[in-house]
Amino acid sequence: MExxxxxxxxxxxxxxxxxxxxxFHDNQLKVLLxxxxxxxxxxxxxxxxxxxxxxxxxxxxxxxxxxxLKKVYLQQFSTFGDPRRSRENLIKGLVKxxxxxxxxxxxxxxxxxxxxxxxxxxxxxxxxxxxxxxxxCAWFDIDKxxxxxxxxxxxxxxxxxxxxxxxxxxxxxxxxxxxxxxLKSLQSIYETILGRKLDRxxxxxxxxSLGILEKKEKLFTGAAHKAPFLYxxxxxxxxxxxxxxxxxxx
Amino acid sequence: MExxxxxxxxxxxxxxxxxxxxxFHDNQLKVLLxxxxxxxxxxxxxxxxxxxxxxxxxxxxxxxxxxxLKKVYLQQFSTFGDPRRSRENLIKGLVKxxxxxxxxxxxxxxxxxxxxxxxxxxxxxxxxxxxxxxxxCAWFDIDKxxxxxxxxxxxxxxxxxxxxxxxxxxxxxxxxxxxxxxLKSLQSIYETILGRKLDRxxxxxxxxSLGILEKKEKLFTGAAHKAPFLYxxxxxxxxxxxxxxxxxxx
DNA sequence: ATATTATTGAGTCAATTTGACACAATGTTA
DNA sequence: TAACATTGTGTCAAATTGACTCAATAATAT
Numbered sequence: 201m202e203x204x205x206x207x208x209x210x211x212x213x214x215x216x217x218x219x220x221x222x223x224f225h226d227n228q229l230k231v232l233l234x235x236x237x238x239x240x241x242x243x244x245x246x247x248x249x250x251x252x253x254x255x256x257x258x259x260x261x262x263x264x265x266x267x268x269l270k271k272v273y274l275q276q277f278s279t280f281g282d283p284r285r286s287r288e289n290l291i292k293g294l295v296k297x298x299x300x301x302x303x304x305x306x307x308x309x310x311x312x313x314x315x316x317x318x319x320x321x322x323x324x325x326x327x328x329x330x331x332x333x334x335x336x337c338a339w340f341d342i343d344k345x346x347x348x349x350x351x352x353x354x355x356x357x358x359x360x361x362x363x364x365x366x367x368x369x370x371x372x373x374x375x376x377x378x379x380x381x382x383l384k385s386l387q388s389i390y391e392t393i394l395g396r397k398l399d400r401x402x403x404x405x406x407x408x409s410l411g412i413l414e415k416k417e418k419l420f421t422g423a424a425h426k427a428p429f430l431y432x433x434x435x436x437x438x439x440x441x442x443x444x445x446x447x448x449x450x
Numbered sequence: 451m452e453x454x455x456x457x458x459x460x461x462x463x464x465x466x467x468x469x470x471x472x473x474f475h476d477n478q479l480k481v482l483l484x485x486x487x488x489x490x491x492x493x494x495x496x497x498x499x500x501x502x503x504x505x506x507x508x509x510x511x512x513x514x515x516x517x518x519l520k521k522v523y524l525q526q527f528s529t530f531g532d533p534r535r536s537r538e539n540l541i542k543g544l545v546k547x548x549x550x551x552x553x554x555x556x557x558x559x560x561x562x563x564x565x566x567x568x569x570x571x572x573x574x575x576x577x578x579x580x581x582x583x584x585x586x587c588a589w590f591d592i593d594k595x596x597x598x599x600x601x602x603x604x605x606x607x608x609x610x611x612x613x614x615x616x617x618x619x620x621x622x623x624x625x626x627x628x629x630x631x632x633l634k635s636l637q638s639i640y641e642t643i644l645g646r647k648l649d650r651x652x653x654x655x656x657x658x659s660l661g662i663l664e665k666k667e668k669l670f671t672g673a674a675h676k677a678p679f680l681y682x683x684x685x686x687x688x689x690x691x692x693x694x695x696x697x698x699x700x
Numbered sequence: 701a702t703a704t705t706a707t708t709g710a711g712t713c714a715a716t717t718t719g720a721c722a723c724a725a726t727g728t729t730a
Numbered sequence: 731t732a733a734c735a736t737t738g739t740g741t742c743a744a745a746t747t748g749a750c751t752c753a754a755t756a757a758t759a760t
Contacts (some may be wrong), residue, residue: 212464214564255531255563279529279565281505313465313505316528365615384708402748404709419756425707426755634737652719654738669727675736676726704759710752717746723737730733 204300205334208307211248217312218352219360221276222445223265223323224341224376227385229342229392230266230323231356234334238294241349242340244356245331246314259317265331273320273375277362279313285351286312320375323348340394364393369406371442374433382420382428383407398404412438453583454550458557461498461545466564468496468602469524470609472592473573474626477635479592479642480573480608484584488544490515491599492590493605495581496564497689515581515649522623523570527612529563536562537603542595568609570625571688592642598682614643621692624683630680632670 221232233242247262249255250392256276263272287309295308328337338344345356372393373386388405407413414434419427471482483492497512499505507528513522537559545558573589580587590596595606613622622643623636637653657663664684669677 212561212563214462215465249563250530251535252533254533255529258531276529279526281499281508281565283502283504311462311501313462313499315531361652369615377641382708398749399748400707401709401711401750406747421756423707424705424757426709426757428708500748649719649721649722650737651739656718671727673735673736674728676728676738678737702760705757707756708754710754713749715747715749718744720742720744722741725738726736726741729735730731 203298206304206307208248208304210231210250211297212251214310214312216246216248216312217255217262218244218314218316218355219259219263219266220244220316220318220356221263221326222318222320222359222363222376223326223339224385224389225323225339227388229376229389230339230378231342231345232326232328233338233348234266234330234339235336235347236294236349237333237335238290238297239335240347241290242346242352243334243349244338244352255315259315263319266329266337267321267326268329269321269326273371275316275319275362275366275370276315277319278358279315280351280355281313282351283311285314288350290349292295314355316355316359318363320372322376322378360393364395367393369442371433371438374435374438377433378417380418380430382430382431383413384428386431410437410441412441452604454554456554456557456625458498458553458625460500462501463557464560464562466496466498466562467505468564468566468605469493469509469513469516470494470566470568470608471576471608472568472570472613473576473589474490474635474639475589477638479626479639480589480591481588481595482576482578483517483588483596483598484580485588486544486599487583487585488540488547489585489596491540492596492602493599494602495587509565513569516579516587517571517576518579523621524567525612525616525620526565526567528608529565529682530561530601530605532601533561535564538600540599542649542661564605566605566609570622572626574626596631609668610643612688614645617643619692621683621688624665624685624688625682630668630682631679632664633663633679634678636681637649648667660687660691662691 223230224234232245234245235242245262245266247258247265249258256274258351259274260272263274291308295305328339330337342360345353366372367390373389376386376389383404385400386407387400390403391398412434413431416430416432418430420430421427473480473482484495485492495512497508497515499508506524509524513524514520523623541558545555572695578587578589594609595603595612616622617640623639626639627635633654637650638646640653641648662684663681666680666682668680670680673676
């Protein structure tokens with residue numbers, strides 16, 4: 201689909217959803233971003249809400265279009281409602297350069313209030329495919345975010361803050377990691393989200409005392425040091441624990 | 451202002467804010483509700499967003515109209531976007547009975563997505579005055595909520611859940627209590643929000659170890675037992691602590 | 701072959717925190 | 731002046747935390 205074929209009459213006007221899609225690779229937390237056609241800015245994968253669609257469903261649909269993933273862990277965290285958040289000069293230039301009809305011009309230049317979601321996905325399972333409205337689609341390290349449009353930088357920061365607060369109430373490690381993983385990976389996720397180093401022996405002791413991990417026989421090998429054990433989550437125990445509230449971990 | 455004079459052209463269509471206003475009195479957490487004109491339902495004090503107004507400012511404005519309070523602690527917690535949330539038969543009856551013109555009919559019958567805020571106010575400072583669109587305005591115990599319109603019951607529940615999670619990061623006790631208060635009041639707030647009893651000696655020990663409370667000489671008296679000391683918050687210390695993150699308290 | 705290197709995972713232990721109590725203190729009421 | 735209800739302090743064993751040490755081991759260098 202091309203941009204000029206966008207049928208804005210299908211959508212709720214003035215409202216959008218934006219997804220902060222987190223993945224984890226090379227012991228680094230990453231965010232999936234789309235390249236704007238101006239070749240200068242990047243942006244969060246976002247979209248509009250169909251007139252009879254729930255907001256949650258809209259966020260899922262947008263995510264499916266951008267990553268090909270269904271049934272992803274998705275969490276609404278905040279709504280961004282500053283009247284000037286999407287009215288920088290940038291958008292005027294962008295819209296003009298696209299040579300759209302008046303109706304579409306109006307659509308893109310109106311004030312948008314956006315509902316922010318963060319998604320946790322398994323890095324390896326995502327095949328980043330740019331949608332027809334973008335030039336490219338790529339993962340960025342959380343501490344190397346490029347120039348973004350509008351207030352998208354703030355949205356990412358708030359997603360991280362929200363995740364930090366959810367860390368003790370939501371199964372965050374589970375959704376970012378593959379089926380089996382070394383403990384160090386889980387520790388790195390916690391360290392990145394919390395923004396500080398954790399003591400390895402103490403981390404292991406605490407995370408294992410929760411009883412949510414199952415040690416596998418198989419060892420992860422390939423690096424110039426002792427091979428770590430691989431673990432998997434016991435989802436049953438994990439979800440029960442989260443439901444009850446696990447208290448502050450770190 | 452009467453309902454028929456509402457100038458809908460001033461507002462963003464399809465969007466609203468709803469405030470869950472919490473107060474604390476008689477060792478009970480309370481919510482401020484408005485009576486619907488059908489004399490059967492109650493509702494949250496909510497309103498619409500002006501076309502060039504930030505969503506946060508809209509929530510503040512609505513709050514001012516309903517409670518007369520300025521500079522209130524207000525926290526956005528979730529956006530409610532189910533397409534059927536405001537389309538129960540009820541609203542059709544309500545709107546018909548109000549004998550409005552077609553434009554207003556359309557306005558009230560459209561799908562609304564609402565942005566939920568919770569407010570923490572000092573009970574004694576609020577003079578509940580029903581706005582011209584409601585019959586009355588009253589405080590309800592959090593566990594004795596009457597029949598509400600739409601999904602407002604769910605909104606209140608989620609506000610409580612959000613507050614529970616914010617309890618360790620936000621100055622919640624401070625905003626609900628008067629300048630001086632006995633420790634038991636603060637404990638009751640924590641107990642209500644957390645939904646469980648706390649051991650008094652242990653609560654006192656922990657809350658005082660934070661160094662955010664100042665013991666006053668004056669005693670609270672009038673009941674048939676030992677008079678408790680009165681305390682006040684040391685705001686400077688409290689805000690610093692919250693900024694750093696105080697960790698899980700209870 | 702053997703030593704080196706990097707990293708893992710288990711163990712130790714003192715210091716701190718927690719949870720569950722007991723008990724003295726003290727306004728009000730009987 | 732005794733009874734009562736509730737407050738504030740004290741105690742102590744158990745559990746948790748933080749800061750460590752050290753042996754184990756897969757790959758690599760010698």
